[in-house]
Amino acid sequence: MERVILHCDCNSYFASVESIGKPAYKTVPMAVCGDAKSRRGIILAKNELAKGFGIVTAETVYSALRKCPHLLLVSPQHGKYTEYCKKINAVYEQYTDQVEAFGVDESWLDVTGSQHLFGTGKEIADELRRRIYEEFELTISVGVSFNKVFAKLGSDYKKPNATTVITKENYKRILWPLPARDMLFVGKTAADKLAAYGILTIGDIAGAGADMMQTLLGKTGETIWAYACGMDESPVRHAGEPSPVKSVSNGSTFYRDLVSEEDIRAALLMLCDNVATRLRRQGLYCTTVQVQVKDPLLKVISRQRKLPAPTNATRTLVQTAIDIMRASWKRGSPIRLLAVSAGGLTRDKTAQISLLNDGGAVARSERLDDAMDKIREKYGKEALQFGSTIRSDLKSGAKEKE
Numbered sequence: 001m002e003r004v005i006l007h008c009d010c011n012s013y014f015a016s017v018e019s020i021g022k023p024a025y026k027t028v029p030m031a032v033c034g035d036a037k038s039r040r041g042i043i044l045a046k047n048e049l050a051k052g053f054g055i056v057t058a059e060t061v062y063s064a065l066r067k068c069p070h071l072l073l074v075s076p077q078h079g080k081y082t083e084y085c086k087k088i089n090a091v092y093e094q095y096t097d098q099v100e101a102f103g104v105d106e107s108w109l110d111v112t113g114s115q116h117l118f119g120t121g122k123e124i125a126d127e128l129r130r131r132i133y134e135e136f137e138l139t140i141s142v143g144v145s146f147n148k149v150f151a152k153l154g155s156d157y158k159k160p161n162a163t164t165v166i167t168k169e170n171y172k173r174i175l176w177p178l179p180a181r182d183m184l185f186v187g188k189t190a191a192d193k194l195a196a197y198g199i200l201t202i203g204d205i206a207g208a209g210a211d212m213m214q215t216l217l218g219k220t221g222e223t224i225w226a227y228a229c230g231m232d233e234s235p236v237r238h239a240g241e242p243s244p245v246k247s248v249s250n251g252s253t254f255y256r257d258l259v260s261e262e263d264i265r266a267a268l269l270m271l272c273d274n275v276a277t278r279l280r281r282q283g284l285y286c287t288t289v290q291v292q293v294k295d296p297l298l299k300v301i302s303r304q305r306k307l308p309a310p311t312n313a314t315r316t317l318v319q320t321a322i323d324i325m326r327a328s329w330k331r332g333s334p335i336r337l338l339a340v341s342a343g344g345l346t347r348d349k350t351a352q353i354s355l356l357n358d359g360g361a362v363a364r365s366e367r368l369d370d371a372m373d374k375i376r377e378k379y380g381k382e383a384l385q386f387g388s389t390i391r392s393d394l395k396s397g398a399k400e401k402e
């Protein structure tokens with residue numbers, strides 16, 4: 001039986017949530033931005049009127065104000081975004097128990113089995129748009145299709161406040177002319193590479209064939225090709241089913257540039273401690289460590305290292321991160337942003353080789369981690385910190401990402 005899947009996407013989510021109960025916000029160009037006084041002065045979201053001035057997400061407040069000097073700037077209230085996300089998904093769950101949230105403002109719904117109760121996919125989509133608007137003053141765009149990838153492309157196709165139905169009959173006409181970049185997993189690098197071979201649209205991806213796509217982009221290339229042809233069998237997860245965690249990372253923009261080795265060490269310790277604690281809490285071990293560095297000119301480098309054995313020990317993560325930095329960062333060049341990511345996650349802690357050949361240092365370090373975790377559980381996160389973290393004046397709101 002052909003599946004019926006909806007992808008619901010809230011339009012200008014942050015800006016729209018900020019406007020709830022504030023009709024004046026809807027009448028002027030408005031943007032949500034991080035702290036305008038520090039480096040976090042970046043546009044996070046904008047309303048339709050601000051879009052009209054050419055303001056785009058992730059540009060600096062400085063550049064946005066040059067395009068629109070009377071732009072109204074609003075600080076983000078993250079708690080509110082989560083609160084409305086829950087309310088909106090609760091509405092979706094009245095139509096099916098298969099609701100899979102993707103980020104804070106997008107969800108897939110499998111309504112295959114709900115049609116006899118609520119009507120066709122399109123009718124459910126239209127009803128959801130009406131209800132979300134009436135109940136929360138928010139608009140959503142909905143894509144309706146026979147798989148998740150096409151449903152997502154559908155919700156993007158027409159917005160705000162629209163329903164787009166992608167069928168087996170019309171997908172070539174509607175989706176194939178779209179730029180290759182619109183396809184899931186096609187980032188800028190991949191898009192550039194494809195363009196060099198004349199693959200410019202989603203239709204071109206389908207036409208290139210599986211082998212060609214695999215030659216160009218590896219295993220992902222083949223997946224992208226299958227998606228372009230409408231082959232995506234991935235199920236919509238049930239509400240509340242945890243998503244498989246691919247990596248655990250922690251990054252921070254610092255209030256001043258990091259320059260000295262001591263600075264960098266303190267920052268890495270803080271980031272790795274956060275990452276390792278979260279790994280341990282979830283019973284996960286990582287097999288790779290990645291460090292990402294951004295300099296004041298926003299140049300980014302990213303380096304990864306494979307570990308000899310799976311671990312979640314803070315000490316091993318820190319040491320690996322320091323090694324990566326020593327090998328790839330020029331001593332003395334300033335750092336604006338630093339991030340550590342633990343990948344290649346596994347629940348299986350296979351043979352701890354290092355335990356045998358490092359004289360038990362890892363085992364001791366793990367006991368220390370255990371003890372720290374227990375104290376934090378009991379007395380809170382701030383109860384215990386490494387000496388160099390406390391001394392450092394670098395602490396800034398680090399961002400957790402899974």
Ligand SMILES: [Mg+2]
Nearest residue numbers: 009010011105
């Ligand atoms: Mg959205």
